[in-house]
Amino acid sequence: MAIYHARVKTFSRAKGHSSVAAAAYRAGLLLVDEKTGSRHDYRRRGGVVETRCVVPDDAPEWSMVPAQLWSAAEHAERRKDATVAREFEVALPHELNDGQRSALAAEITRALVQRYRFAAQASIHSPDARDGLNWHLHILSTTRRLDAEGLADKTRELDGGPSGKSEVEWVREMVARVTNAHLAAAEVGAQVDHRSLEAQAADAMARGDLVAAVLLTREPTRHVGKNASALARRGEDSERAERNAAIHGENDEQFEKLLETFERKGRAMAPTDGHGPEQAWRDRQNANRAGVDLTLPGGGQMRGVRGITGLAVGQIAVPPRSPGPLARDLFGEAVLLWLDDALAAVIDLLKNTRRFLEDHAGRLAAFAEHSRLRTDLRELLKRLRTLKRWATEWKRRQLAERHALKLLHRSEHSLEEFVESNPKPADGTEKEWARRRGRRLAAIEQRLASLKAAREARSPQAEAVCEQRLVSAVEAVEEWSGQMLKSYPIESDALAPAFGPVDASKLKASQKTQPPRSPRLH
Template sequence: MAIYHAHVKTISRSKGQSAIAAAAYRAGMLLTDPATGRHHNYRFRNGVVETRCIAPHDAPNWAFEPGALWAAAEAAEKRKDATLAREFEVALPHELSDDQRVGVAMALADELVTRYRFAMQVSIHRPAAEGSLNHHVHMLATTRRIGPLGLDGKTRELDGGPTGRAEVEWTRQMVARVINQHLERAAVSARVDHRSLEDQRADAESRGDLAAALGLTREPTIHLGKHATALERKGEATALGAFNAAIGQAPPHAADALSHPGEIRITPKAKPRGNTPRLATVEGRRGAAREAYTEARQLWATGMVGPSHALFVYTPRILSYYAARLKAHIDTQTFAVHLRQLVRYMKAVVHETGRLLREQAAEKRAKAEWEAAREELQAFDAEHPKPMPWQRREWQQRRDRRLAAVSERRSAWRKAREAISEDAQQRYAQQLQERAQSLENWSADMLKKFPVDADSWTPDMPRFSKKEEPPAPLEQDDQQGGSKSDTRPYRPKF
């Protein structure tokens, strides 16, 4: 399966970085900084398939030579905290050949250069480890536009804020579009998607594709980074590697598959929405009612399990004898609206049912990230134990950044641990009970408004005691007339 990965980052002097060094490393070549005379020699590194420089058609000839391009980029920036370059790192499909991946990389670079009119070095890498699928491209771009006279104004639209976020989103969409075009052209069935797992899952649910939604139910993996990757290649286990492996082996959770925080848009006191254009016609109301009833029963069967199941009396009553209820009320104008609101309440309950599991997964993820930051700091200390005097300032800055990352991720882990504390679990239980009660109230109201002959009790009756018979399973009757079980009294247990 093709994997989507697109990441944008900056090369900055404030971080002790050099655009010339970054270009030499990604291209696997020797470049010299004319200002300092320092040589950056990475000719020994493996895995570089090809490196090209591209620029607008009216750019000067030196813009197509890495050494001259990045020397000019460094010289154009006078501030000691200047941003020297931007890097667009994109995963390339392993299903394609080397030549086809070069075509993808060049197409991506052409899109970016056409939009922003900067110069760019494109370095395509193949995985160093045998059996790895980590084909990717590093597209290192100048922070200034380039024209006939050389480097010009800064690309401020990429600096951040609302405009920067919009440009990053455009880049992510463009990457997915270009890659999918080349996959289709190569007759490869795999496709990539730039959206988050939650957005993909919500889209699958809206289409009624529960199988796809279940398949997208997992925690996102964490990017290993160069230090963890190097350790994994040597056969040494890392916290990040173990976390990603656990995600790949973990089965999807049914409750999370059908609901997630970004999906919930209602409160316990939410009222049904008005008629949509689809509900204005008889056929539209019938189709909406059938779809909503089917989704409600699927939610009950796959998501509303565990401790929340015992909170319901009226809701299983609504879900029983669904064929008879559909037959009796499918032409009622408000029936489909009530069913759709029932589904929304059920999704809210499913969300609360799986909340603790999500928080526990978030705690494990935060701990893995903290341990990864510690490992990166330890690896840095092992590689740079005694810096030379002229390197001490840069060494301290780089180490301070890693120390800050350790502190920040430790704080995040502590916060995640608080989210699964005993007090937090009690709050989750209370919220689950409130959502369940709202669902029960809505179900009781529907039983009054849309009764069927098979109902042997009224919503005004008291709840059943534990001494009574256990509830009968939901009948698998069809949508035409129901089964013989339609005449059997239903006795739910609470």
């Protein structure tokens, strides 16, 4: 399915940003900031498919050259806290080919330039992974309008407040509308929607499309960001990625529970006699004016969905749905987590988990058709992932401290090199020399603050918190494994000794005395 994403952000000198640096990075160019003399060379970076400058019809010729455009943009701003550039970040459908994506990017950029009369640099980026889907567009724009005389007044309507919110909403709607037009022209059977999930769910219910409404009541995932994405590419965990994985699991579980509820009540039947969802909605519209939020099993609620409880048997058509990961695959993932070296220090404390996973093939053969097995296995996986995170948390903090110290040394070395190579001048360039030296001093201050934060994260108090979270994670895994042993017993369990609760007092000693090893199942 096509993915929708549109975001607007700004670059400010108050935060140390430079429009020249931002333009060089997004376009993969070498650009020199004439105001500061800094060189920004990104010619070796990959992933830049194409870059183009789009300007108003009466704009001067130099505005089509990135080096001149962004140098002029920097010189036009006098304040030390000025906003020097604005960026519109847009997802491009992976279902389109290169030529179609280029045409879509050009039309979106032209629409923005025509509305706001600024100059824009549009760069298409390809996914980081070879088979990735994250095609996206960076539209870097000036914060001033451009006319025949050059950069003019600021685009204040985008600065914030009610006007800014309405303009951002216009941008989001325009991106969705133009994207859908290009998808339709390419005969792609997918569309995007800029509205919130709650608004889409309410619209689906107004159409009588219950299944779409159910799907749209899912909890949205959080933006991962480049740092967490880089960790994922290296095979490392990140808190944001783990949270999104948990959200996906919870959404799947809630959807399955809801469908099970309808199936038990005989509501998952195909419509007969031409009585479809639209007619059902009209029939029940008056009875449901007050609106009822559907309460799910376990107390959860479907946000923004009204009038479901009044639908009668035979009025809801539920299409075939993907069964999701098989129980065999979930067992396999749990075993891989068990065998991960990250759990070596706590593996002897996971006695119920070992007992449950030792004969996973036997449990799978005995309970493959059990309706709750997959849901329970997903919960076990979620708890094992949390355990892995806290089992490796202290090591990550150690590495963060070393990295912060390394960056501090680099900044100090940069200052030393600058002072040695650039003695303080006695002529009129002293102010520029002081500015360049000040940037290096500011970098050292930032590195010192980062190092201080990294060391505070390894304080005795922080260590105690990490240990307690690890103990809690071990207990959570063991408690759930114990419940699954009772829910899915097999004959070989009678041969295994019965284990009691986790002895958390042995955890710290276990971490310090046990050498790293790869646990194995027998």
